[in-house]
Amino acid sequence: MTKIRTRIAPSPTGFLHLGTARTALYSWAYARHFGGQFVLRIEDTDVARSSQDSVDQILQSMHWLGLHYDEGPIYQMQRLDRYQAVIDQMLAAGTAYRCYCSPQDLEAMKAAQEERGEKRLYDRTWRPAPGKVLPPIPEGVRPVIRFANPVDGVVSWDDLVKGPISISNTEIDDLIILRADGVPTYNFAVVVDDWDMAISHVFRGDEHINNTPWQINIYRALGAVLPQFGHLPVILGDDGQKLSKRRGAVAVSSYDQAGYLPEAMNNYLARLGWSHGDDEIFSLEEMVHWFDGTHLSKSPAQWDAAKLLWVNAQHLKAMPDDALARRLQPFVKDLQTDARLPEICALFKDRCDTLVALATWVQAVYGEVQPQSQDLEQHLQPAVRPALDVLEARLREAEWTPAAIAAVFKQVLTETGLKMPQLAMPVRVLVMGTAQTPSVERVLHLCGREKVLVRLGRR
CATH class of the missing domain: 3.40.50.620 (HUPs)
Structure with a gap:
């Protein structure tokens, strides 16, 4: 095989x-x-x-x-000697030949073909043939090398994608295979x-x-x-x-x-x-x-x-969270990350479609956030401020686990009569800069007590 x-x-x-x-x-x-x-x-x-x-x-x-x-x-320009060696073999075998036509000659040739309604093809002026007398070689002109393409017949191949393809040799001419400067x-x-x-x-x-x-x-x-x-x-x-x-x-x-x-x-x-x-x-x-x-x-x-x-x-x-955290590093290199990063990736990745989007969440955890004024105005209503005071005080003393943080929220909601969105939304805006996040207790847990209390205190 x-x-x-x-x-x-x-x-x-x-x-x-x-x-x-x-x-x-x-x-x-x-x-x-x-x-x-x-x-x-x-x-x-x-x-x-x-x-x-x-x-x-x-x-x-x-x-x-x-x-x-x-x-x-592998670089082609490092193989010029090899191309020249093959050209020499083809010249010796008669499958290639020197052509001294100038660009002006070629343009005139093709213009004449157009006038006659013919396909624009090189007319093989310099191609040797039995009994053919070639033009005098012009002085000071470096020739190109042309391939002596078959003049008749059909080229066929079974393409791996397109299937059988056939093109007549009359449709193609003697193409240049080596330029005058020696580059193929x-x-x-x-x-x-x-x-x-x-x-x-x-x-x-x-x-x-x-x-x-x-x-x-x-x-x-x-x-x-x-x-x-x-x-x-x-x-x-x-x-x-x-x-x-x-x-x-x-x-x-x-x-x-x-x-x-x-x-x-x-x-x-x-x-x-x-x-x-x-x-x-x-x-x-x-x-x-x-x-x-x-x-x-x-x-x-x-x-x-x-x-x-x-x-x-x-x-x-x-992607596994550890692997995702490694992939994320170039996008958060200006942040001082730590062992929490895989868990942060796990929490936010379902909301992201690129590493750049995920890095935005990571930035909110490790870096600084600046809530939008319209979000603060919408969610930080006067009626909720007393509850936020109680929540902040309770969080200072609570065990710092998602379950314990969730229990604090439940206590404050019970005492104040608020609904969860009324309390969770302003907390999200203050802590993460947006009202839409994953579960608030997991977000706060990953941000850390000190950062959460600082951000809540800016209300």
Whole structure:
């Protein structure tokens, strides 16, 4: 059986966006499902737009998602000698040739084709052929290298997502595979890379479908074993247009900063184009167990920010409290927390959909609160102030447990004739800055006697 090897190959011209993250997830899960290997390659041949900051951001995002690679990162610009060696072999074999056309020549050629109503394709002016006399080589012009694409026939493959696809060779031309500056183009470099790295399965966005015939023909010209291709449908934004680095996509790293859990992001991305029955919430381990390359959707997926938030809330609620407290640390690093933090997470997490929201509650416990004037005016009525005086005095002496605090509330309510909301609401506003909290006795217990008494005394 062929060893399963997949890869992700982002371009470091910006952040790792959501579509690439989904492709990385599928590629990683497929390799893990079959006990294979996952490779990270950085396609940095766009020298003008590539940056180290983008590389760092990509690596950070992959680490945050937990999509750990077995090999890499491998950089294309460190492989130029290898590409040149393959070019030399192809020139010698006649599967590639030098082209001296200037940009002006190409524009004139394509303009003439348009006038004749023909498809805009390179006319193979410089392609050698038996009995053909090539134009004189112009002085001082560095040629590009073009691939001698087959002139007839059909390129066909059975796509892992789309099914059988066929494209006629008459629809494609002799593409440039090496620029005049010695830097390879995408369609050539990706073939050499995947060949050298023994990639068995290529998952990528379906915008690459039109590139695949060229790549298959280059594989065949090199005598290389073809990988299997799976072209994933696009992810659409709220406006129905494709998410991309240049249009509408948000960096994966921004979700980390906004308090989303990587478990939730992976869960949500997985469901954007793949399903396992009716399962909505699952772990990365469960996905690996299920993900065998089947049940991939052929239709575009719609990004739904509200659904992602819901998925995040489910994972946040299900996370063990100790683990959740550790995840929360970067969001409360300016606070002096203590051993109460896991219990605080347990109390408030059901009310939260992000770590940022949970951190707001933690801030209210450990930091300072400033009740809104309208809340004080609404809940701190003159009729309740005597009861608050009694409550504060009783709390000074009570055992500091939730049960004992609840008993104090019951006593004060009995003595004053108030209802629980009349007393609990102003206490919540004074202590936590909001009238809506979990059970008041648990909140007060976690805040601590000293802080509760100080805050009650500010009324």
